[in-house]
Amino acid sequence: MTIGIVDLALPAATAAAAGLVGSFAVLRRLALASDALSHVALPGIGVALLLHANPLLGGVVALVLGAALIWLVQRRTRLPTEAVVGVIFSAGLAVGSLFTSGEELLEALLGSSRAAGPVETGLSLGAAAAIVAWILSARHRLLLALLSEDLARTAGIRVERLDLVFLLVFALTTALGLRYLGILLMGSLIIIPAATARLMSRRLDRMLLTAVLLSVGATLAGTLAASRFGLATGPVIIALAAALFGVGVLLRRRG
Amino acid sequence: MKPAGVVLELTGMGVRFGRTTILAGLDLAVHQGETLAIIGPNGSGKTVLFRTLIGALPHEGRIAWAEGARIGYVPQKLDLERDLPVSGLDLLRARAAVAGTAVGDVDRAIQQVGLGPGIVGQPIGELSGGQFQRLLLAFALMGRPTVLLCDELTAGVDEPGEEQLYALLRRLQAEEGLTLLLISHELSLVFSHATRVLCLARSRAPCVGAPVEVLTPERLQDLYGAPMRFHRHDDDRDR
Numbered sequence: 001m002t003i004g005i006v007d008l009a010l011p012a013a014t015a016a017a018a019g020l021v022g023s024f025a026v027l028r029r030l031a032l033a034s035d036a037l038s039h040v041a042l043p044g045i046g047v048a049l050l051l052h053a054n055p056l057l058g059g060v061v062a063l064v065l066g067a068a069l070i071w072l073v074q075r076r077t078r079l080p081t082e083a084v085v086g087v088i089f090s091a092g093l094a095v096g097s098l099f100t101s102g103e104e105l106l107e108a109l110l111g112s113s114r115a116a117g118p119v120e121t122g123l124s125l126g127a128a129a130a131i132v133a134w135i136l137s138a139r140h141r142l143l144l145a146l147l148s149e150d151l152a153r154t155a156g157i158r159v160e161r162l163d164l165v166f167l168l169v170f171a172l173t174t175a176l177g178l179r180y181l182g183i184l185l186m187g188s189l190i191i192i193p194a195a196t197a198r199l200m201s202r203r204l205d206r207m208l209l210t211a212v213l214l215s216v217g218a219t220l221a222g223t224l225a226a227s228r229f230g231l232a233t234g235p236v237i238i239a240l241a242a243a244l245f246g247v248g249v250l251l252r253r254r255g
Numbered sequence: 256m257k258p259a260g261v262v263l264e265l266t267g268m269g270v271r272f273g274r275t276t277i278l279a280g281l282d283l284a285v286h287q288g289e290t291l292a293i294i295g296p297n298g299s300g301k302t303v304l305f306r307t308l309i310g311a312l313p314h315e316g317r318i319a320w321a322e323g324a325r326i327g328y329v330p331q332k333l334d335l336e337r338d339l340p341v342s343g344l345d346l347l348r349a350r351a352a353v354a355g356t357a358v359g360d361v362d363r364a365i366q367q368v369g370l371g372p373g374i375v376g377q378p379i380g381e382l383s384g385g386q387f388q389r390l391l392l393a394f395a396l397m398g399r400p401t402v403l404l405c406d407e408l409t410a411g412v413d414e415p416g417e418e419q420l421y422a423l424l425r426r427l428q429a430e431e432g433l434t435l436l437l438i439s440h441e442l443s444l445v446f447s448h449a450t451r452v453l454c455l456a457r458s459r460a461p462c463v464g465a466p467v468e469v470l471t472p473e474r475l476q477d478l479y480g481a482p483m484r485f486h487r488h489d490d491d492r493d494r
Contacts, residue, residue, distance in 0.1 A: 027339070140349035143341065147333060150311050151394065154328040155353045201340040202378050 010121050011219045013128035014176040015189065019215035020135040021173045022194030023208050024166065028146045030081060031195065035187035036089035037167075038174040040066030042183055043092050045108045046099025055108065056120070059178045063171035066092060071164045111182030111234040124176055131173055134165075135208075142166065143204060180223075181234040189215060192241040196248040214244055260287045262324050262402055262434050263308070267316035270303050277303045281316070281461055283453065285402075290428070290435040292449035292466075294442065296479050299455040301438045302331060305404050308436075320402075327400030329391045331407045331438075335380055343375035343382065343390045350397045364393040367427065384411035388420060396427070402434045403427075409441060417441065421448055442483065446470050454478050 025031060044062025045055040066088055074084045096108075116124065135142075141162055144152040149159045170190075177186030197211035222237030263285040270278045278300040285291055293301050307314045309328050320326075347361045365375055368389040374382065375390065382390060388408055395403060405424070409417040421444055428435055439445050445452060445466065452469040454462045456478050462469060475483035 027341075140352040143345065143349045144353060147335065147341070147346065148330060150306060150309060150328065150330055151333075151391075153311055154309050154326060154395070155350055155398065157353060198340055202342070204341050204345045207340045 006121075008220055008223060010116060010124050010128075011180055011223055012216050013125055013132075014173075014180075015193075015215040015219035016212050017128045017131040017135075017173050017176060018186075018190045019193050019197070019211035019213075020132060020208055021170055022190040022192075022215070023197060023211045024135070024139075024142050024146065025170065025190060026194040026198055027143075028081075030085075031191045032082060035191055036085050037066065037070070037170060038063075038183050038187035038190075039089045039096075040092040040171075041174065041178060042096025042108060043099060044096075045178075045183075046096045050099055056175070056178055059108075059183075060172070060175040062092070063175050064168060067167035067171040068164070071167050074163075075160060107182065108178075109182050109184045110232065111178070111180045111185060116179055120179075127172055128176055131169055131176075134169055138162070138165075139204070139208070181237065185234040185238050188238045189219070189241060192238065192245050193218065196241075196245045199245075199248040199252045214241065218244060261285065262287050262321045264319045265316065266319075268307070268318060269315040270300065270307055270312055271315070277457075278307075278314075278455070278461075283461075283463060285434060285436065287321075287401075287434055288428075288432060289450045290437065290448055291451050291453060292445040293436065293438045293453045293455060294440070294445060294469075294478070295455035299457055301455055302406055304455070305406050305436070305438065308404060324402055325398055325400045327395030327398055327403045329388070329395050329403070329405040329408055331410060333391075337380035339378060339380050341379055342377060343370070343379055343393075346379060346390065347375065347393060347397060350394055354398060356397065360397055364396045367396055368393045368423065385413075385416040385420065388412060389423075392420075392423070392427075396431075400431075400433065402436065404436045406438045407440065408437065409439070409444070417444065424448070442470060442475070 041059035041063050044058035044060070044065075046058070047062075048055045048058025051058075070081065070084050070088055073079070073088070074081055077084070141152070141157050144155055145157060145159050145162055152159050152162075173190060174183075174186050177189060181189055193214035194207075194211045196214055197207045201207035201210055218241040219237050222240045223233055225231070225240075226233040226236040261284045263283075265281050265283040268278065268281040268283075269276065281304075293304065295301055303312065305328065306312050308318065309326060344361070347364060348358075351358060351361050365372070370386065370389050370393065374386055375393075379387065379390065392405075392408070403424075408424070409420050412420060424435065424437075425448065427433060437445070437449065449466050451463060452466050454469055454474070459477070462474070472482065
């Protein structure tokens with residue numbers, strides 16, 4: 001199968017968004033929680049399949065609702081985000097697996113190589129651009145809030161609202177990768193390049209740029225390599241990203 | 256209505272966490288340009304008071320700031336990872352960007368607290384205790400505050416560093432006309448620098464007075480539940 005520039009545009013845009021969102025998830029020590037959050041898409045995909053609706057749309061709805069639910073429970077209970085995500089993720093996985101089975105479940109978890117239609121591609125590119133624009137414009141507020149909520153408040157930042165928007169943006173980013181990476185692997189693309197960039201950076205702007213380059217690089221190289229050797233796209237992308245993380249660890253130990 | 260010159264007025268202020276009362280029935284007026292030190296044993300609600308004043312915690316009673324009051328806050332410590340890829344400049348530039356202030360404000364704040372450009376360019380996890388406190392002070396000053404709240408400014412700083420930080424605070428207060436609220440365990444520094452002292456303890460009502468009235472051996476024993484001694488620079492009080 002030949003891959004054109006158009007086929008690469010959506011994965012590259014999604015990867016750029018994943019690198020930026022992942023950087024702040026890693027800095028907020030939400031790496032595992034962020035990975036788990038992506039699993040909340042499963043019940044939405046299952047319900048959509050039952051209703052013969054677009055499974056990706058179901059996944060997006062479930063992720064957005066899941067993010068809002070996590071924010072509400074956290075605000076009400078003051079439990080750490082990762083604890084709330086852990087509970088809602090387990091519940092999502094349990095309910096989701098009741099609705100999906102066999103090949104559908106495997107596709108939902110690991111993605112598929114089927115190309116997106118023009119409408120889905122256009123909407124997804126627009127969403128990826130919006131995510132990149134929001135993270136870049138909110139990066140100063142996100143930085144202050146992750147360092148100290150009290151300092152952020154004295155700078156006039158509405159921390160709770162910022163948390164909610166970040167969770168929704170995270171959910172949307174996960175949704176972008178559902179088609180080609182699936183639930184299991186999209187969380188990995190958000191976290192692994194950002195974790196590698198953190199190993200290699202001493203300044204925030206450098207970390208954001210490195211995470212984007214690593215994420216887009218692994219995605220493009222993985223997509224092309226998978227096509228060339230007839231392998232599943234998602235696992236190749238994540239294996240490449242993980243290999244780059246290994247290189248980052250080695251460089252860090254020497255440095 | 257607040258009397259002239261009062262920047263902060265608390266009336267029957269209290270804070271509860273569930274069924275636990277942390278602060279109760281606090282009445283206080285803070286005057287412009289004064290240095291109010293807050294002392295008390297661990298768990299007496301000093302930090303809770305500051306976090307309530309900046310709007311981070313819900314409260315009972317009334318907190319009234321003077322019109323146009325701008326609050327700067329220097330927290331006790333930040334729970335940071337040592338290898339965080341964030342430099343002092345990242346922090347200050349983020350503050351400037353959020354406030355929409357000129358980039359020149361960053362340089363001004365750095366100069367005010369006496370941090371060199373090489374130091375603010377380092378990752379914040381690599382700064383010494385004193386350098387980090389100066390950075391937080393610069394962060395607070397970037398909002399051009401009229402009132403500065405410092406929670407244990409000299410925690411983790413050696414003795415010469417403590418003196419330098421307090422001298423810096425006194426200079427900034429004179430230059431900017433700041434009102435200072437300081438939480439401190441260093442009673443000798445409190446005695447030297449405060450114009451009034453607020454003492455907090457869970458088991459008794461808050462007390463307020465001049466350092467010579469509050470920092471007596473009897474009152475300190477009553478407050479801390481143990482004899483407390485501190486080095487008293489009587490000549491400092493004459494300044």
